[in-house]
Amino acid sequence: MTAAPRTLPGADLCVHCGFCLQACPTYLTLDDENDSPRGRIVLMKGLAAGTLSATDDAVGNHLDQCLGCRACETACPSGVPYGQLLEQTRAETATARPIGFLSRVVLATFAHPPLMAIAMAGARLLRALRITRLLARVPGRLGNLMATLEATRRGAAASYPPAPVTRARVAVLQGCVMEGLLAPVNRATERTLARNGYALCSAEGQQCCGALHAHAGDRETARALARANIAAFEQSGAAFVAVNSAGCGSAMKEYGHLLAGDAAWHDRAAAFGAQVRDVSELLAEAGPVPARGAAIKVAVDHPCHLMHGQRLSDPPARVLAAIGGIAATELPDAAQCCGSAGLYSLAQPALSQRILAPKLNGIGASGATIVATGNPGCMMHISAGLIRAGSDARALHPVELLDAAYATDHQADHQGGSR
Ligand code: SF4
Ligand code: SF4
Structure with missing residues (x-):
């Protein structure tokens, strides 16, 4: 019919x-x-x-x-x-062709903070017990899931002082996966913004951005989450909303479109969207403050929702260019999707891996030990592929690299000064 x-x-x-x-x-x-x-x-x-x-x-x-x-x-x-x-x-077409069961479970979890907290705590426990490492190369979906969680493992936190405040007040989107599994990336985001003169403030009551729900066809949940976020960030008094997840930033910049039919919220949503910035935009606006850092070879990949959704490729390049020790080259297929794409790797596991394969080959051929990409889904999917292929290379967020470089410089200057 x-x-x-x-x-x-x-x-x-x-x-x-x-x-x-x-x-x-x-x-x-x-x-x-x-x-x-x-x-x-x-x-x-x-x-x-x-x-x-x-x-x-x-x-x-x-x-x-x-x-x-x-x-x-x-x-x-x-x-x-x-x-x-x-x-x-x-x-x-969501009624005629319902969202798959697994995707619905994930979407419901993301929309309910207590469920999300339980899921993230369980995932962190598996990681702390190193079960994710043990099972990361098991064939099939279980191994893929464990490798994806293992990809979120991070080392010790960096430390260096902030600069005096000379720039606007900024609230950082904490996000779902970012704060749940990649909290060190959020802390690196906050430290690098503070090092570049931004004043940080918190936005209480912020939630999942709703991007996954909108992409999957559940626009009502996406709209409810958008309204909650608009209210929370308005309350914070921030001039800008800093986002370190390309998918979330792309969706939040488009809240005006999402709420176009809602007379009570449309203007607020459009004004909110105009305040959203990818973290690389704010850092590029400030320079960013240069760092020497350690010498590393980096392969650059562009998250789709940064490159195509937000049309941004220069700001992340400027973040990497601020690090003197880095030799960065773009992957040959840097502008092409890695196959992560929100829930795609869950819903279409085989095709997702086929799409990832040429990128993994390109990373291997580059000789790089680090892949720089500014989106949690891409970092996890690419790193999981590298882990399963037996490679030591890993995908990191550009702000993690800048953060580490600031810390390396601070430590070197401190040791030099105390001699
Ligand atoms: S075929 Fe593709 S590129 Fe050409 S107009 Fe249609 S969408 Fe655009
Ligand atoms: S998979 Fe192809 S059709 Fe779908 S959004 Fe990407 S480029 Fe467009």
């Missing part, structure tokens, strides 16, 4: 030129027009017109296999808002 016709704003901008095809990781991997942006736009238009049905797996599977990476948006000369088309289609 097909649904009544509905509108799909922006879909008619597609002129079928095909410029997006070579940018699309699923098209390059599967070599099927239906798994290309152009093909999926035709399918989405068919669903909107009511000539295709979302219950038809021959249609639904091609849309499920889309990463939502938005590389096609960057490549498109006609300005097709592909990410918005996909989110709208997934939301409007």
Whole structure:
């Protein structure tokens, strides 16, 4: 049975030129027009017109296999808002084609802080007991999950003093996975901002950003989380909201679009979105303060929601360029998705690994021991792949590298001064 016709704003901008095809990781991997942006736009238009049905797996599977990476948006000369088309289609077909059970469990956990706290505590316990390390190379989903958790292991915290406050008041999004499993990245974010003259404040009551819910088609939960975050950050009095997760930052900058139909919240959401900055934007705005750091070879990868969602590649490069010891080179496929893509590695495990494989080869060929990428999902997915391949290389956030360089300089200066 097909649904009544509905509108799909922006879909008619597609002129079928095909410029997006070579940018699309699923098209390059599967070599099927239906798994290309152009093909999926035709399918989405068919669903909107009511000539295709979302219950038809021959249609639904091609849309499920889309990463939502938005590389096609960057490549498109006609300005097709592909990410918005996909989110709208997934939301409007969610009843006919429900979100998978595992994904629903994860989404419910992310939307309820007490459940999230229990899940994160359990994951940290597995990591502390080194069970994640022990099982990281077991074949299949269990090994993948353990490797992904093992990828969040970090060493001792860095230490150096902040600079006097010369810049704006900033509140940092704590995030779900970031604070639950990668809290050292949040602390590095706070230290590097303070070292660059920003005044930090907290935003009590902040929650998950809702990006995963919106991408999966659960827009109502995403809207509820967006309203909670807008209220929390307004209360903080911060001039900027600093975000160290590219996926969260991209979604939060677009809260105005998410709440476009909500008269009571739309203006607040648009004003909030204008205050959101990726942490690299704030650091680049401040210079950042240069550091000598240790000599390391770094391969650079661009998170999709930074490169394509927020159109940012220069600010993270400037963060790395501020570290004198770093020799940084971009991976050949730096602008292509790693296969993490929110819940994609859970929902499409086999395809996610196929998409990751060329990137792991590129990292191996680069000879780098560190991959710099500013998104928790990418860091975990890439590091998990490296762990399972037996490589010692790891993916870290650019602010972790800057933080470590500031600490190295401080320690060296301190030792030099005390001699
Ligand atoms: S590049 Fe844009 S206009 Fe051309 S086929 Fe792709 S989505 Fe359509
Ligand atoms: S969002 Fe990514 S995977 Fe989906 S069609 Fe666009 S380029 Fe391909």
